[in-house]
Amino acid sequence: MTEASTINGYTxxxxxxxxxxxxxxxxxxxxxQLVALKLPHPETLSVQDAAERxxxxxxxxxxxxxxxxxxxxxxxxxxxxxxxxxxxxxxGALNEQLADLPDRTLPPDQALRIxxxxxxxxxxxxxxxxxxxxxxxxxxxxxxxxxxxxGDLGNTYFxxxxxKTSGSPYYMAPxxxxxxxxxxxxxxxxxxxxxxxxxxGDRPFNGHxxxxxxxxxxxxxxxxxxQLNPQVTRSVGRLAELALAKRPTDxxxxxxxxxxxxxxxxxxxxxxxYEEAVKPxxxxxxxxxxxxxxxxxxxxxxxADPEPREERSGPRWNPFRRRK
Ligand SMILES: Nc1ncnc2c1ncn2[C@@H]1O[C@H](COP(=O)(O)OP(=O)(O)OP(=O)(O)O)[C@@H](O)[C@H]1O
Numbered sequence: 001m002t003e004a005s006t007i008n009g010y011t012x013x014x015x016x017x018x019x020x021x022x023x024x025x026x027x028x029x030x031x032x033q034l035v036a037l038k039l040p041h042p043e044t045l046s047v048q049d050a051a052e053r054x055x056x057x058x059x060x061x062x063x064x065x066x067x068x069x070x071x072x073x074x075x076x077x078x079x080x081x082x083x084x085x086x087x088x089x090x091x092g093a094l095n096e097q098l099a100d101l102p103d104r105t106l107p108p109d110q111a112l113r114i115x116x117x118x119x120x121x122x123x124x125x126x127x128x129x130x131x132x133x134x135x136x137x138x139x140x141x142x143x144x145x146x147x148x149x150x151g152d153l154g155n156t157y158f159x160x161x162x163x164k165t166s167g168s169p170y171y172m173a174p175x176x177x178x179x180x181x182x183x184x185x186x187x188x189x190x191x192x193x194x195x196x197x198x199x200x201g202d203r204p205f206n207g208h209x210x211x212x213x214x215x216x217x218x219x220x221x222x223x224x225x226x227q228l229n230p231q232v233t234r235s236v237g238r239l240a241e242l243a244l245a246k247r248p249t250d251x252x253x254x255x256x257x258x259x260x261x262x263x264x265x266x267x268x269x270x271x272x273x274y275e276e277a278v279k280p281x282x283x284x285x286x287x288x289x290x291x292x293x294x295x296x297x298x299x300x301x302x303x304a305d306p307e308p309r310e311e312r313s314g315p316r317w318n319p320f321r322r323r324k
Contacts, residue, residue, distance in 0.1 A: 007027070007037065007039070007081075007083060008074070008076070008081065008083060008085075009029065009030055010027040010028065010029055010035065010037055010083075010085060011027060011028050012025050012026075012027050012037065013025065013026040013027060013028065014026050016036055016088075016092070017092065017093075021038075021040060021041065021044050021050060021053065021054055021057075021154065022038040022039055022040045022041060022044065022054065022084075023038075023039045023041060024036050024037065024038050024039075025037045025039065026088060027085070029073070029085070034088045035073055035085045035086060035087065035088050036085070036086050036087065036088045036089070037083055037084070037085050038054075038057075038083060038084040038085075038086065039082075039083050040054045040082050040083075045078075045079075045080070045082060051078065051082075053154040053155065054077070054082060054084075054154065055077035055078050055082070056077075056153065056154055056155075056156065056157075057084060057152065057153050057154035057156075058072070058075040058076065058077040058082070058083075058084045059077055060130075060153040060156050061075070061084060061086060061151075061153050062074070062075055062084075064124070064125070064128070064130075064153070066120070066121055066124040066125075066274070067117075067120075067147075067149075068117040068118065068120050068121035068124075068147070068148060068149050068150060069121050069124070069125075069149060069150055069151070069153075070086050070087055070141060070149045070150065070151035070152075071086060071087045071149070072084060072085065072086050073085040073086065073087075086151070087141070087149070089141035089142070089143065089149075090144070091141075091142060091143070091144065092141075093137065093138055093139070093140065093141060094114070094137040094138070094140040094141065094142055094148070095136070095137035095138045095140075097142060098137055098198075103201050104197075104201050104202070105198070105199070105200070105201040105229065106198055106199075108199060108229075108231045108232060108236075109265065110146055111195075111198035111199050112199075112236070112261050112264055112265050113146050113147070113148070113265065114140065114142060114146070114148040114198065115191065115194065115195050115198065115257075115261050116258055116261035116262050116265065117147055117148040117149070118135065118140065118148055118150055118191055118194070119191060119254050119255070119257040119258035119261060120254075120258050120272060121149070121150040122135070122150070122184070122187050122188070122191060122254035123253070123254040123255040123258055123272060124272065124274055125156065125187075126184040126187070126253070126254055126255075127274065128158075129158050129159050129160055130156050130157065130158050130159070131156065131157060131159060131163070131182050131183060131184060131186070131187055132150065132153070132155070132156050132187050132190075133155040133156060133157070133163075133165070133166055133167055133182050133186075133187070134152055134154070134155050134156075134166070134167065134168060134171075134190075135150065135171060135187055135190035135191050135194065136168050136170070136171045136190060136193075136194065137194065137197070137198075138152075138168075139151050139152040140194075159183070163182075165180075165181050165182050166182075167182065167186070167190070169210055169213045169214075170193065170203050170205065170206075170213065171189075171190040171193045171194070172186070172189075172190070172217065173185070173186035173189035173190070173217070173248065174189075174217050174218045174246050175247075175248055177214045177217055177218060178218070183248060184253065184254065185248035185249070185251050186248065187254065188243055188251045188252065188253065188254055188257065189243060189244060189245075189248070189251060191243060191254065191257060192240055192242075192243025192244040192251070193205075193244070195225075195236075195239065195240045195243060195257075196222065196225060196240050196244065199225055199228075199229055199232050199236070199240070200225050200228040200229055200232075201228065201229070202228075204222035204244065205217050205220060205222065218246070222244075224237050224241070225237040225240050233264060235260070235263075235264060236260075236261075236264050239252070239257065239260050239261070239264075243257060255272075258272075
């Protein structure tokens, strides 16, 4: 590397990836510890909505503490020096790991462990009064020991403060398609889609356009997971059905899912004890859309192909990219 390369005391190494919002670089701190450094694109900082989302991600990542939420080590939410230092996951995001598998399916116990970890992270967020809004493999990181962490808190909001509704069409709950605000139950639905996807090898609802996906989520019932994968037990198949209930009130809570998944792994679920959230040292970000009525901001504009054509052919193509 020839360019001068330190930012806020972190020495920059190679590029790990590039998302809609930021460039992600491998970096090391003064003690030589490797981290992933998220650096917002210049366009992110110049568009208010995107800049606020990045600031929100920095603030909440540093504030929340949970073993299955991506851990933040330091960051600056706003301005030209904005950055976020988080745990480095050598295997990249889960969608990238899945793309490398021949049939996109993990062995059941590995999938159940990842899902139980995500259910645990959601239980914590919901307990804090927050909604994640973007649960999907793109935002999940798995360590070599098989333990998972949920990341990308850019769209996370506290229910008491209100927030702009958003989501990714493949993972978005029926009521959100219908214009309702997101909730803990819509996060559970997104987890249900992942449950289906990780054990069944495909997402339960597909479509070429936003409308097709909306119709599928609102009206269709996918084949049972136990039919798709004989290794899936009836109780886990039933759990997926419940998590994908069309009515939010019919879905289990994240904690009920966590307990059921741990039982499926042969473990005895225990109550979770939470570390206190860290008091933010950074300037609080103005809650997004506080005064605005809940407004659906789907990842794909209505009528458009939900899978961005320009990236479809690449091996790292990611159909869940959020549009700015
Ligand atoms: N902690 C990490 N460890 C290793 N690789 C990472 C990490 N975070 C991100 N990456 C890599 O960088 C890519 C881009 O990250 P990410 O999707 O979080 O970017 P973003 O621009 O913040 O998100 P979005 O596209 O949703 O706005 C990921 O797909 C992954 O390959």
